[in-house]
Amino acid sequence: MKLTILGCYSATPRTNTNPTSQVLEINNHTFLIDCGEGTQVELRRNKVKFVRIKHIFISHLHGDHVFGLVGLISTFRLLTREADLHIYGPKGIKEMITLQMKLADSWTNYKLIFHELTSKKSELIFEDDKVEVHTIPLIHRIYTNGFLFKEKEGERKLDMNAVLNAGIEVAYYRKLKQGFDVENKQGNLVKNKTVTKPANKPKSYAFCSDTAYNEAMLETIKDVDVLYHESTFLDKHEKLAAPTKHSTAKQAASIAKQAKANTLVLGHYSTRYNDLNEFKTEAQTIFKNVELAEDGKVFEF
Template identity: 50%
Template structure:
């Protein structure tokens, strides 16, 4: 099953002709999650052929315009498309306070319900789960309350070895327990180890989204060992002082977080428009963490189910 991230926008506050403000779509086994919703998001969804109706959960990191100004337009469009299924929006405590009146004024005749869920930006906690995925908040250090999100697949049950079950005449009623990892115990007390009857399932995959934030090692325990990390890199090290003052990070700092957290891959994004050559971000980060990649609008990053390295 697929686990992938499509970049809809990777720039900071000011959009350019090539890059839109922050927005991403995460596909976890055909469950589509919209992460941030900067201006132009619905146009980017169309360009990338992502059906609006597939999105039922939206995660907003913070209430700066370049991360949420696209939300009112998207909500209105969903109403015009005849949506009837509930839409769930997760974000800092003021999210409903900001967007509730907009919905009441512009979208009063919508046939679907918008459900707001307040996220505590001061601690990491489970904010959503279904049978395949869990989503945890990641406290970020920014000028206003902000949080990232960790998407983690749930561990799948072990795979049955049919030939072994037949050989040992395992009763059908035992199969659910064996898939959960239990050994089989026959009526005469004989124990058949689970390792003889099953194979491990594919390793659960994970993705962490961290934007906007100044350098903070406090997030490392939350994102430790994730397969793919998106970490904002608004500035290069030549503007580290400005990054600190505006509560943002440099490409080098993002790489340091990735290295200390032991992540597999790092995606850089949220570039300041003062930089025309984004290759400099990759170069700076790679000096610290080799597996660093640049986000660009329209790019998709896949995490394979097999555990083999993906080709970015």
């Protein structure tokens, strides 16, 4: 699981800070998450292949999370993309994009499929044989979802020495990987667990930006491997966080702790702070394993 931070600052793009956008590579998927202004340039800078992006997830329709989307869609068209593009985001996103295409009289030659979200409960919005994506309802000034990306339980691994010793024919290996007990050459039943090992633990990533402190999300993100949680403010500015429906580093850490996450990644910093380490130090008073998102930083989990 590889996470590339294209941008991790709140509010407005600057020469040295980009608004929110991330690329999550998980099980052969390349998911784009949020798309602030300039995201297409950051994709180029970070050498993400445009053609690999087939699914874009937009948390909410504030500009620092979505103003780069129409340009990216338009660039895909100019690059003569043919593959379908799925866009998941709040109701209204389709109208926002199609109005701009209509006014430019520039329609995509590839298929653009909008999945508009309205539910206030967590729902499964994408699924294939290896990965699931669920929404994480957040509390913000407008309708906002985080996203939980989860690998499905993989196949069990053969313990080849045990398999050979038990005298199992090759034709049964597939069934073993799927967890079934099988017969050996002598016609005796072999218990699956005696000849296989558990699958790799499925990985999971939760993206939670933007949100006020919100314990309701715990149910959805419980035991997540990596939690990205916004920390727009430090605790000393908690009075700014509440009315703008953002979180402090301390609050993010509290959520990570209660969710029993493995790693907490902080981001969506207000540009008022010069030293990002303050976010880390503050969060670590509550939760130990804290990483700082930074533009262009790549995490391998």
